[in-house]
């Protein structure tokens with residue numbers, strides 16, 4: 298089974314959404330930056346690495362979102378770990394996605410998300426984002 302780590306990046310009350318390039322699986326749909334966990338790495342480490350690869354930025358990874366982990370998708374069965382994440386420098390190089398948007402929780406439904414990201418979206422809407430990434434954890 299494919300194991301995936303995804304970053305729910307929070308900044309000033311907004312969440313970073315990325316649009317997958319057309320030619321990729323799930324192309325044209327929106328997702329949280331991330332990708333497959335590699336051999337010998339934890340999901341949290343993969344989350345950090347993918348943010349660096351896809352956005353060119355360092356980040357701080359906080360806790361896991363308490364949502365379902367296993368999803369049946371058109372691309373097979375996936376285990377996805379979503380992590381609350383904060384960028385440390387905001388030097389975004391938009392390398393991996395075709396487009397990015399910072400969305401308020403109330404605006405998340407304005408883009409078409411991958412099906413397996415939807416539990417995370419629901420949870421985000423119910424969460425006080427200030428609390429999630431405060432305390433310098």
Ligand SMILES: Nc1nc2c([nH]c(=O)n2[C@H]2C[C@H](O)[C@@H](COP(=O)(O)OP(=O)(O)OP(=O)(O)O)O2)c(=O)[nH]1
Nearest residue numbers: 301302303323328329330331332333372411413414
């Ligand atoms: N990053 C991410 N992937 C998601 C989300 N929701 C969801 O279903 N996925 C799926 C899409 C893909 O099938 C899989 C992620 O794998 P990927 O192909 O993007 O991984 P990767 O970046 O390592 O890709 P590659 O190097 O093989 O191109 O997880 C999400 O919110 N974020």
